[in-house]
Amino acid sequence: MAIDIQPEKVKGPGGREPGASRPARPWWLRPAIHTAVAGAVIGYVVGHWLGNFLGSNYQQLPLSDSSDLPIVLGYLLAVVGWIAGLGVFNDPLRQMTGRPVPVEEEDASAAAGLARYFRYSLDHKVVGIQYLVGMIIYFCTAGLFAMAIRAELLSPAYHIFSSSTYVELVGEHGTMMMMLMSSLVVGPFGNYLVPIMIGSKRVAFPRIEALSFWLTPAAFLILFSSLMLGGFPFGWTGYAPLSIQATQGADSYAVAFGLMGISIILAGFNIIVTVICYRAPGMRWSRLPMFVWSMLATSVLMVLAAPVLVGGMYMIITDRTVQTAFFADQLGGSSYLYQNLFWFFGHPEVYILALPGFGIVSEIIPVFCRKPLFGYKTAAAGMIGVTVLSFFVWQHHLFDSGLNPDMRPLFMLTTELISIPTGLIYLVAMGTFWKAKIRFTVPMLFALGMYFNFLIGGISGVFLSDVPADTTEHGSFFVMAHFHYTIMGGLIFAFMAGVYYWLPKMMGIKLNQTIGKIHFWTMFIFFNSTFLPLFAVGLAGQPRRVFEYASNLQTINDWVSISAFCLGGSILIFVINFVWSTVIAREREEGNPWQSRGLEWQVASPPPPGNFARIPVVLSGPYEYGTPGAPPVADLNPPAGVVAAAFTGAPTAAAEA
Amino acid sequence: MTQTSAEPAGLSPEAEEAGFYHEAALNATWTGARLAMGALSFGFGAFVFAYFYLRSLNSHGRWYPSTLTGPHLWAGTLIMGLIVVSAAVQTAVLQRIKAGHKTAWQRGALVALVLGLAAVGLQIWELLNLPFFPGAAGFASVFTGFYPVYLVIALMAMIWLEMLIMRCRPIAEISFVEQPPTFVEAFAVQRFQAALSAFTVVWNYLAATAVVAWVLFYLVH
Amino acid sequence: MSLPVRIATLLVAFLAVVGGAVFILIHYLLGGPPVENFTAGVRPDTGAQVSVVMQEDPQNTVSTRPDWVSYFIKSPTTGAWVHTTLFTVPAGSRVNMTILGYDGCTPLRNPYWGRVTGTIGNVIRVNGKPTSLINSWSGCNVGHTFSIPALNVNVPMASPGLTATLCGTSPCTSGPHKVVTFSFMTPRHSGDYIWQCRVPCGGGFLDGFGGPMQTIGFMTGSMQVVA
């Protein structure tokens, strides 16, 4: 993607520290994506050999191509080689050997032009763009798998793909969407916008942030490579005896998902610390934009839930390679252990996917209603409530599994309780609409679409929380329709709202609004026309992930399939609009096209290096629309001494070690 | 940035910002260490959950069959002891560097590093010489699953300690006694100190984890 | 970058993406083993007979999975052994199956599948001896099953003895094996009838090994009935 949106980086006046200067190397020796690829290839070969070598000394391993150790070690060392090739280890190695570490702003990776997007860049704005393009690519890839699934479901009898390919497609689609889309908003918008929204010139841990991005292509490619190993036949959930029984495609699944777990831990870690520690003077918790609240809540879920996923994936790998027996009941393990670990991550995961959507729409509606956000504290409380409750609902995925029947009323209660904080998000929206002056811009349309879709998704979720009703609905297309309404209808619509709203900010480029409206209406209509009938399909008894279904459901399945293709066409309209506007037309957008009070809109588009000329001092909340006499959101050029007064110790006072 | 600390009142905008982000970085180190411990707790929690879950299920009576030879108590105790002593030494010499004695910390930290690496090495040896097969029982699985993870995290902590030792070297001993004359030096010292206290917290946390794991895996199973 | 350069880059990227997608689609998603056609010259629904000969090997050295247990079908036209599990038969006719069982034994996870069903007379012949039930748990005598669930066909696949030295290269031409023959009638309407083995094939795995059992071309496939 040809996106050079920033003027050439101005070198710092002081230049490089004398000790940190390095002789300029030819471009092909400088760490970038090509050295990463080379490192990955070398790593894979070494790991594969090592696996075979270790395996040959280990009597219990099947010594043949059905052995998993070479594959897993190959993948792991390929990842190490990949990030080593990117230069991730350079600074730590310098530190270990006592050599000076270059100041990150002046690092060679901050080079200008397109090349910086293919490097381990420490600039949060570069990482944001990398994430944005990456996420759109991942989303479209996984979306193509969905098209293939629906193509197969056109007929209950005739098969386009063989059933093994079909099961592979289902697994690839589900896993790719669930694991990679967890960073869909935190990655691009979180990394790019959160520092600007809180008035910071930088993030807390730029290396961790950049690493979190560079793990995503590795995870994506590893998951994709599963097709070469025969795929994996167990969907995105990877329930244990099946994932232990399956072939090496399952190794790709476990390594990729575990890797992505690490990536989202790192991404969330950086966001949390940045929000806590790097807020500008005057950016009190009560002035934090709703989007930042949602990023914070999402990041907490990421940092705390994903380690459990990494643990679960690790156990799958050890069960498959060194023959532990975590999930084998004959040897003292239990398949329920996996289900518990997976869903302890898996349910927070679905809120990792939902909360950013709440954040984006809550951020956008006050701008286009020209009113303050109704019940700011309520909205923040709603997000915190969802965050906390989401750790206590995981067993509702296991209502039929035979696990802990005595706990069912409890999990039924906690699951239903979560609709209270979710309802607050609707209260906030409805209050904001009251007597508003609603402007139907493209971002606003997508935000409205999100509210409409998530309403259906949320209410169908209440049906699923009731154990008797869930008995019929669980594992059927009803569930499938439900979570597509919350994730696709919620998150993806909100993401689109965010793209149309913030792309002018991030790239300084206008997206075509007419095509945007066509995109919205096609996507909204075909989304509903795809997934609404699936509730009926599910209630009529069609289980998920089947490739043969009752012949009397063919008409409705065909309807759904054709709608799904049209939905895919609508996404294609978006891609064309995106590529056309950013690569070909490149119509400049510099000001504040939405007349937003958000702090991010008070600086140039795209923001200059360092975001702000001076650390801004925040004077009021971001949603003070229609408030006569409201102070501007921030003083971008504060008088001397104001910033100094904002931190406890003047730089002379020694901080306690 | 060559202003001296003698002019705190009329800070230039650059110095103001440098000071602001310096303090933010110190806070970030503190916050990050706590957050990392939270994430690690959930990661270890997966294994603790597995431990208690499989133990309570005792599927096919094979959580810890009577015929299973447990891991070597001496090895586990030694590994745990090395880590705890390493953490204790490091914590003790932290007080020395706070009191201004850089070399005392350097020596103690080196000891802590060697002890920690010894624990890591011994742990690798133990895993390569287990008296049971990884899939022999639920206990055996959790044991062989948990310790490699712990091992990697402990190794990373030791790499961190080594970095701190290297970072400490160029700092003048006097800087730990009194405020250095320039911001650049003062910031370097304070960031080092912040990183050191963050490391201490994390390493003590890992030592506590080692004790808990030792109790679970060697004493009570 | 100038506009023509951007457009050219875009075109190259677009072609690369489309090319990659097409390659993956054709190479990984639409590929599959060949289909052996047993319908040539046979009119459906006449009660005519077709003969299908297959062998079941302990390995498949002609594939990328050399240690996977696998079926081969004897091509009706060339007589060569083909690495596939897909074949077509005419509707409403009698299929005479001959399966050469070269693979060693694995006890059925559910001994119920030692019972012969769905064949004509509910009987099979193992080396010529009529059999309708094999106790796979009493000795090493069964390797797999040949089952067509939709036709209720279930045939335990007899296996050479425990101590036999199994044939080592596929397709097997010599080595200890058992010959299982049986017949069944195909339905009168066309359709895709999957067939499978009811044991996750592969000893030494607690939950069985899902590889060959779940890969078309090895231990599962489909029988297309052509009306």
Place this chain on the structure above:
Amino acid sequence: MSAAADAAPPPAAPAAPAGPNHGLRIFLLWLPLAVIADLVIWIVWGPHLPPGTMSSSAANQQFDIKVMAVLAAPVMIFVLTYFGYALIVWRQRDGDTEDGPALHGNSRVQASWITITSVIVLFLAVFGTVELKIANGAGAGEGPSPIWKPGGAPLQVQVIGQQWKFTYRYPQFGGFETTQLVLPEGQWVAFHVTSLDVIHSFWAYQLGVKADANPGVDNVAYTKPEHTGGFVVRCSELCGLWHGAMFDYGRVVSMSAFRTWAASTRVQLAAVTRILPPYATTYDPTVVPQINKAMAKAGIGGANGYYYPPQDPVQP
């Protein structure tokens, strides 16, 4: 910030003197729609909601779905009415670039919203629990020690999942195993669902029974078939390649027909029943004493034959 705003006079209160009473209008729009929707759901749609009334648990699920639909419809219609009204009435008019009124919140509205949603949620939780209890677990798998169970002696039917077929054992009739699922009418049935390999899920759609088949687990679900007829059994947990083809058809017949069927099937399958392992709630297919003995005698070890690794102390 919002503390001050909350204390301000509630601007969303009905009937600001100049403008129309938006709250009343929305209410009047909502009320008939909600009433009509609920009546349609309860009277017209309700009796046809899945999964039907073929068994006690199915009827119970249909009732639950009906009740929740009746509760959900007004909520949904309220939100949609409000949104529709807002988008039409409060849209920006041409040439109007003013901002809207600065409403930061309204503590009365917020408190009532939270109260109403809490009441609905708590009602649903209590309702679900009661329904779960009176329907004896509502047809969901309750694990090896069910806490909601019918009295008397239900018919025991074991459901064994294996890739990719369910088989059924009738322990009260000599423990024969068959691929046919036949149940008597008007008799409580206890399904003991287990698996021999991976996780399956036994879903008898019209009976409203769904229970996961876990290896090594006896998952019990209860239902009482109320009408004779056929029903579909599907696997509803992805279990590998032919998951989609893992279905069959069961029958509910009269008690006497069931007895006849059971007796004749028992005789017919006597030969195969003899070689089956004795009826148990779970099976370990890796323990086949004769085979393991035979393999050990032949010197086959490790990955080639043993189910358990040779170091394993419990290896027979």
